[in-house]
Amino acid sequence: MSFHTVDEGRQTRRRIRLAAGLALLLAGVGLSRLASGGQSGAATPNGKELFTTYCASCHGVDASGNGTLARTLRHQPTDLTALSARNGGMFPAARARRIVEGREVESHGDREMPVWGDAFRSTSDGRSSESANARIDAVVRYLETIQRRSAH
Numbered sequence: 280m281s282f283h284t285v286d287e288g289r290q291t292r293r294r295i296r297l298a299a300g301l302a303l304l305l306a307g308v309g310l311s312r313l314a315s316g317g318q319s320g321a322a323t324p325n326g327k328e329l330f331t332t333y334c335a336s337c338h339g340v341d342a343s344g345n346g347t348l349a350r351t352l353r354h355q356p357t358d359l360t361a362l363s364a365r366n367g368g369m370f371p372a373a374r375a376r377r378i379v380e381g382r383e384v385e386s387h388g389d390r391e392m393p394v395w396g397d398a399f400r401s402t403s404d405g406r407s408s409e410s411a412n413a414r415i416d417a418v419v420r421y422l423e424t425i426q427r428r429s430a431h
Contacts, residue, residue: 324414326421363426370423379415
């Protein structure tokens, strides 16, 4: 008979999160090449496609925080459709950009969320900082379009 210790359980969850993050990163690199036609800076990034590739597994396809990997995470992913509602009706674009880019770490506790600014910059096809910034901006613009509107 075998008993799992608390540490073994934590290690298993950590391995699942790392494997999921790596899978997302690899899938995102493939999609980014498709979105740009395989050329650096060749096309305007599609925020919805980037979100689906990089974010939906945790935040959910509908961005409500119910992604397929959400239950494996230590903290419930944020409902990204409620950012404006939590900010007095105004979409916090600058803050959202800092979070996606990875500069506002405390918003994700112990940083289970990958630092997409770094991931967008470190691709094998030599993307530039301008290309990475365009991709981050596209994700932020998409998030702004999916904000829930209050019923008045």
